[in-house]
Amino acid sequence: MAEITLSGITKRFGPITALDDVSLTVPDGAFVVLLGPTGAGKTTLLRLVSGLDQPDAGRVQIGGQDVSTATPAQRNVAMVFQQYSLYPHLTVRQNLEFPLKSPLLRLPPEQIARKVGEVAEVLQITHKLDNKATALSGGEMQRVSIGRALVRNPAAYLMDEPLSSLDAKLRADLRIELKRIQHDMGATFLYVTHDQIEAMTMATHVGVLDHGRLVQFGPPRQIYEDPVSIHAASRLGQPRINILPATLFGPAPAGAAHIGLRPEQIRQGEGEDSFVRRVEHLGDQTRLHLSFHNHDLITVTDAHTGLKSGDIVRIRPEKPLYFDASGARIHQE
Known part of the structure; x- marks a missing residue:
């Protein structure tokens, strides 16, 4: 070889x-x-x-x-x-x-x-x-x-x-x-x-x-x-990374235009209220399609969750990624 x-x-x-x-x-x-x-x-x-x-x-x-x-x-x-x-x-x-x-x-x-x-x-x-x-x-x-x-x-x-x-x-x-x-x-x-x-x-x-x-x-x-x-x-990750306005969850680093949250970077049970639009059961996991301040995002939760469409779930970001207006990554100090 x-x-x-x-x-x-x-x-x-x-x-x-x-x-x-x-x-x-x-x-x-x-x-x-x-x-x-x-x-x-x-x-x-x-x-x-x-x-x-x-x-x-x-x-x-x-x-x-x-x-x-x-x-x-x-x-x-x-x-x-x-x-x-x-x-x-x-x-x-x-x-x-x-x-x-x-x-x-x-x-x-x-x-x-x-x-x-x-x-x-x-x-x-x-x-x-x-x-x-x-x-x-x-x-x-x-x-x-x-x-x-x-x-x-x-x-x-x-x-x-x-x-x-x-x-x-x-x-x-x-x-x-x-x-x-x-x-x-x-x-x-x-x-x-x-x-x-x-x-x-x-x-x-x-x-x-x-x-x-x-x-x-x-x-x-x-x-x-x-x-x-x-x-x-x-390019990697299923569901895809959520790309949202940088200040959607509060203050953002200087120059940031977007916040990126993979499904596992959305902490549930604390933070602000989001609305459950759809629940997608996939056997080994369940995807939650949420609406947060009129923005759609997807996260995953326990396969046996009792959540259903119309419920309210509190969420907050954990170790998010930030990007500038061109899409380039901004590394935080």
Whole structure:
């Protein structure tokens, strides 16, 4: 596996700047998630690392080698796309074998069979090896697509929202499997998603992108607890952080325009009265949709709460975050 370093990467498509002077390092053996909304530049960055596109400025290094002008094959990376990339006329076994039968590898048949068997077992598709790809469900096809990458031994794995088209249970299962596989292999993963749950549960590091700029990079817990901006704070956390006028609960630090409160930063049972607009029972927790001085906010409470719509609950902020008018974080003394 290998470290990936991006230095001053800029990419334009006509008048649109998709990436603007992006620099980051994906450590060897790390699971780095690029997080952001549609149009943030996530997939473009992945394509530049893979060699499918070339940057207008900056350089890409993999394993200490400058590969900015190298072809995808020369970069020795394996990529998994959002849509299934399978040969429909081949069986699952043949699809998995295909990357290993490259003339450049010259692997003996028994080694190919062993690798295919190991990956099929990990992805729970051993019983489908002799099925045609067209006979598989969507979840099974995506497992085979992931398997086509895993059978190789590349410098890094690049994944572009590989779980987004799967049902909720399969997504949850494969999140666990991919993280386990990455950990066991010591593999370098660069993974694109807009799903914050994937970022929080799988990533060792998260890169938050906003309109082509990297706004924050670090462990997911650090970004969650110490965001540099409203945009970074809003990328992680479910329910999302509440962004409200800075003085809604009283005096605010100089320059503050907004107060940010995650659900757990809203203390209940003390403070000022708020009105319960809606109660959302989710099994392991209950979300309260509150109205406070004509502003809506969401917090969480005990799963077995007796609160209902129309009730009054007293609230106050605890360790809030403050942001200026531009959305930048204001750190309190």
